[in-house]
Amino acid sequence: MNIPNIIRFLSGVKENNNREWFAENKSWYETAKSEFEEISKALILEISKFDEEIRHVDAKDCVFRIYRDTRFAHDKTPYKTHFGVFIAAAGGRKSKRGGYYLHIDPAGCFVAVGVWCPPPDLLKALRKSVYENIDELNEIRQLAGFSKYFPHFYDQEKLKTVPPGFPKDFQYAELLKLKHLMVEYQIEEMMLDQPDFVVQIAAILQCAHPLNKFLNFTVDEVYTLKK
Helix, strand or coil, X not given: CCHHHHHHHHHHHHHCCCHHHHXXXXXXXXXXXXXXXXXXXXXXXXXXXXXXXXXXXXXXXXXXXXXCCCCCCCCCCCECCCEEEEECCCCHHHCCCCXXXXXXXXXXXXXXXXXXXXCHHHHHHHHHHHHHCHHHHHHXXXXXXXXXXXXXXXXXXXXXXXXXXXXXXXXXXXXXXXXXXEEEEECCHHHHHCCCHHHHHHHHHHCCHHHHHHHHHHXXXXXXXXX
C-alpha cells in the first residue's frame, strides 16, 4: 500500500497541472493509478466482510478518472489533484445507493459514507424517511463507533429553512435541511503509512454501515417504484 508515492504524484499534478507535465510523467501516473486500484480492491474485500452487498462490486466500476470535465467549468485545469473511489452496489461510482468513499489528496484524506447529491425525487424521499423514522436514525447516530467517528452529517450547501412539507418545529429539523445524506471522517496522516491502512479504514467505515442500510431501504424503494 504505497500511499506516500500516490501523495507525491498528486502533489506533482497540483504543482504542474498541465498536459505537458502529465505526458512526461505518464509512467508515474500509471504506477500511482495501479497502486490506488489495488488499495480499492483490498478495501472492497474488507468492506464485503461486513456488507455482503459489496461482495461482487468491481473496483474498475468504482474508481473515478483523474481527468476533469472542463467543458462548462471555470477552472480549465485538465486533471484532478486527488484519487477517489466510491464503493457501492448497483453501479459503483455511478450508483444512487449509499456507499463508501475513499479520498486520497495531498491537502487531506478522508472517508465518507452515505448518499451524495441525490436527485430531487430521491432527496425528498430520504427526508421523508428521516422524518418518519427519526428514532431509528437516532439509534444509529448514538452507536458508540458511529458517534466516535461520525458525530456530524456533512452540511455544506444545506438549506437555510425547513423544506416544504415538513413541520418547522421538528426537533431534528437540521437533518431535513441537508442536501447530502452523508457523514465523513478525516484520516489522520500517521495512518497513511500503516501497513494495515485498509483494515483500519474498513473498521471505521463499518461503524457507518447501519446508516447505509437505513438510507438504502428508501433508495431501493424509490427506484423499484420507478421500474
